[in-house]
Amino acid sequence: MEKLLSRFLDYVTTDTQSDPYSKTTPSTEKQWTLAKKLVLELHQIGLQEVSIDENAYIMATLPANTDKKVPTIGFISHMDTSPDFSGKNVKPQLVKDYDGKDIVLNKTKGIVLSPDYFEDLLQYKGQTLITTDGNTLLGADDKAGIAEIITAMEYLAQHPEIKHGKIRVAFTPDEEIGRGAHKFDVKKFGADWAYTMDGSQVGELEYENFNAASAKIIVKGKSVHPGYAKNKMVNAIAIANEFLSLLPPREVPEHTTGMEGFFHVHKIKGEIENAQIDMIIRDHDAIHFQARKELLSNISEKLTQKHGDCITVEIEDQYRNMREKVEPVFHIVEIAQEAMESLGIEPIIKPIRGGTDGSQLSFMGLPCPNIFAGGHNFHGKYEYVPLESMEKAVKVIVKICELTASQIK
Numbered sequence: 001m002e003k004l005l006s007r008f009l010d011y012v013t014t015d016t017q018s019d020p021y022s023k024t025t026p027s028t029e030k031q032w033t034l035a036k037k038l039v040l041e042l043h044q045i046g047l048q049e050v051s052i053d054e055n056a057y058i059m060a061t062l063p064a065n066t067d068k069k070v071p072t073i074g075f076i077s078h079m080d081t082s083p084d085f086s087g088k089n090v091k092p093q094l095v096k097d098y099d100g101k102d103i104v105l106n107k108t109k110g111i112v113l114s115p116d117y118f119e120d121l122l123q124y125k126g127q128t129l130i131t132t133d134g135n136t137l138l139g140a141d142d143k144a145g146i147a148e149i150i151t152a153m154e155y156l157a158q159h160p161e162i163k164h165g166k167i168r169v170a171f172t173p174d175e176e177i178g179r180g181a182h183k184f185d186v187k188k189f190g191a192d193w194a195y196t197m198d199g200s201q202v203g204e205l206e207y208e209n210f211n212a213a214s215a216k217i218i219v220k221g222k223s224v225h226p227g228y229a230k231n232k233m234v235n236a237i238a239i240a241n242e243f244l245s246l247l248p249p250r251e252v253p254e255h256t257t258g259m260e261g262f263f264h265v266h267k268i269k270g271e272i273e274n275a276q277i278d279m280i281i282r283d284h285d286a287i288h289f290q291a292r293k294e295l296l297s298n299i300s301e302k303l304t305q306k307h308g309d310c311i312t313v314e315i316e317d318q319y320r321n322m323r324e325k326v327e328p329v330f331h332i333v334e335i336a337q338e339a340m341e342s343l344g345i346e347p348i349i350k351p352i353r354g355g356t357d358g359s360q361l362s363f364m365g366l367p368c369p370n371i372f373a374g375g376h377n378f379h380g381k382y383e384y385v386p387l388e389s390m391e392k393a394v395k396v397i398v399k400i401c402e403l404t405a406s407q408i409k
């Protein structure tokens with residue numbers, strides 16, 4: 001456990017920001033730097049079948065140390081950090097024995113991490129917090145996950161008295177730009193199921209996420225001199241506006257929570273002849289999700305009847321709720337739950353209002369719930385992680401390996 005902190009500090013000070021506009025994998029050359037470091041380290045702690053492919057996907061094995069027929073399980077985290085905020089020159093600050101008061105991240109810029117605004121801080125009184133210096137994100141998302149997985153594997157390798165089956169680990173590039181699972185070789189990984197270590201606070205355990213699609217509404221108009229436009233002009237902007245007015249006004253991100261779905265219009269552009277609305281559709285429930293897509297077609301039909309043939313709706317599915325893939329193998333959630341409870345950690349099971357790599361992997365044949373990695377306030381300068389939360393995550397990983405083996409007769 002003593003290397004957990006030094007590992008984490010080493011990883012976060014290696015810039016691995018991904019880039020949504022790049023077409024390569026990994027999307028940024030710099031992700032190779034951390035990848036190569038991790039490959040070396042996996043060898044050093046004694047893992048086998050250590051591999052890195054041409055896209056920087058890393059895999060390794062901790063061999064079974066029991067003759068029992070135990071399922072092969074995996075643990076996965078991602079190497080990249082969010083393009084939303086700088087990950088260059090990360091200077092992590094250590095706050096030991098946190099007193100529950102404001103933490104000055106950056107005196108010159110007046111940046112303060114305060115429990116008045118981030119009340120979660122108060123549950124970590126007396127603990128060691130790792131914060132930023134206010135200029136960058138921290139990268140606990142998801143380098144905490146990497147440090148935890150490696151430390152847990154090292155611990156198991158050093159404690160042969162803990163019996164376990166074959167354990168696979170994987171580190172992926174480009175999760176933050178939605179491509180972390182795209183080139184993941186599920187067959188090569190060869191696990192019966194896995195867990196992403198990519199959640200936030202202690203206890204988080206997630207196996208439900210949104211169904212997600214993006215939609216483009218394209219409106220074609222007809223430009224005519226405004227002085228002579230009566231019964232001739234078709235104003236695409238006005239029709240786009242009418243389209244928006246027919247969407248349910250409360251079903252938007254700013255008015256929904258929990259299991260409530262939404263339409264989120266994030267871009268509009270328009271002239272008389274052409275207008276376009278870009279939106280995303282999100283819903284945990286597959287039937288409601290379908291109904292949302294149909295609503296867009298219905299509105300389009302209605303407006304076509306009124307204005308003539310001027311609207312095209314293009315819908316593209318993005319990801320699906322992993323619940324349907326996890327429910328038939330629900331013991332994989334129960335093992336994680338039991339592992340947490342046996343360590344005195346209360347599992348917090350709630351639907352993710354977003355997606356994870358695990359949802360994609362689940363549909364690729366690798367059921368993959370998500371477990372806490374310990375950090376808070378991801379993707380920005382207020383990101384922090386308590387060292388104690390990372391230690392708990394290490395223990396949860398070890399416990400899951402142990403329970404998976406001990407439950408087999």
Ligand SMILES: [Zn+2]
Nearest residue numbers: 141142175198
């Ligand atoms: Zn993450």
